[in-house]
Amino acid sequence: MTVLQTIRHYYKPIQPAIKVGNELIIYREIQPEKGVENFIYCFWQLRTEAILEEPFLYRVVSDGCIDIFFNHKNPTENYVMGFCRKYTEFPVGNEFDYIGIRFLPAALPLLFGIDAKTLSNQDQELKPLLPNFSNWIETELRANQRFEIIAVLLTHKLKTIIERQTFDLDIRFYNSLNLIFEKKGYLNTETDLSNGLSSRQLRRLFNFYIGTSPKAFSNVVRFQHILNAKPTRHSLKESKCYYEVGFYDQAHFIKHFKTFYGVTPSEAFR
Template sequence: MKSIVNIRQFYTPIQPAARKIGGNVNYNEFFPDVRLQKFIYCYWQLETRDKLIDEYKYRVDSDGCIDVFFELENPQENFVMGFSKTFVEFPLEDKFNYIGIRFLPAVFTQIFKINAEELNSQCENLHFIVPSLSKFIEQSFHDKLVAEELVQILDCYFLKVVYQNTIMSDSRFNTALEIILKKKGMLHIEKDIDAGISSRQLRRLFEFYIGDSAKTFSKVVRFQNILKANCLKQESKYTDLLYDSGYFDQSHFIKEFKCFYGETPSVIFNE
């Protein structure tokens, strides 16, 4: 198995919109086996406690990851959602129980040798992308399983996958990826990344492994690091955060944040 960047030590993708879910809808994240944690950020479950009055809109914020997901009562229909440079809303029925696997950036491509650009901002039937994973999901899951059993089944499968297969990796891409993550997305791509390749080659590598350009990915990384910031309660600290994150224009910051999050930054800064 070739070495890949341990993204988790530099980057923590979060879904604050999901974590604020309450009422009759429940969202939980479960960490995989420690041996899988440089590949998979988490498994997640989104379910209704009781039947809802209306359909439900589930919002996913930009996080640079690729997710595989399926409905526990209908596992034969399973899907993969690629990198997205904007927030995405999924209209759901009035009753559901979804299970997901959130792969850290570039990992899905490296494990399954799939061109991530083909999934850019797309939600595709998993059967046409990774048939073996789709078949495993279809045959292994049903609606009687509890969370602990779900995690155990997923851990066993992915441990076999990552340790029995050669993980495709590119040292030039790994170098550039690590620089972006260490700098928290605050960098000038052409000036700050020295991976021994041209800007065109760098773009092609990021489109293949991530799904979009290094510049776009850096913006998502910066956005995610803003979400992690602890100083979100006071207006003065909000201003400091804006400039500390490399923004010099408040309107630019608000526009970009709304694109990734779906709402203006005041929504979370004033909570």
């Protein structure tokens, strides 16, 4: 298994679906095809079925990924969102249709050479950063194309970009990254991630490829491990799976969870 395959094997970043009962808002994901699956976690769409009575505030939880997304009805509106240390909320109005690419951790900087740190904790227009890719979205994608068709077009475009690359992978960085995934984010990043790199070198590489420090990224991986366990309010009280990843009591866990999700576990899993 290559280092890039290992990332996909160990890490499955979750964004919560729209709550049951909100049938007018649809969130969908399409898994990537072979050839892009080690770079892309999924293609996603968030859209309304009809005009909403009230403007919608969409919450994005911390997932360690970088996304490129655009307005399906007007692809000239295309953006990139970097690593976020906490949850983010977007006011998206009464009617919307967004399509995006969720890149696996480290994938976008590897493909495009962009310093992930310059993208962190914000969304910004794609054109100043990747003008060619932004122009391709504007000219090749149409409002009347179904999500499935757009996912195919994006896949072909990304395959072309990948096939033209000669990747110079720093195995020491990827070994550190994969160790964080193996340990579910529960480790001492100062002592457990040596791999022949100094703390300063490792931080520099994580800033470039992930957009944050090893410790901050590990905290998001811990949080995502909890989401992947698909807990309920009852199971959290009974099994206390958060102890497995280093939360020493319930108050400590709730504080961290709320930072990454925006609400308490009881509110999230009811």
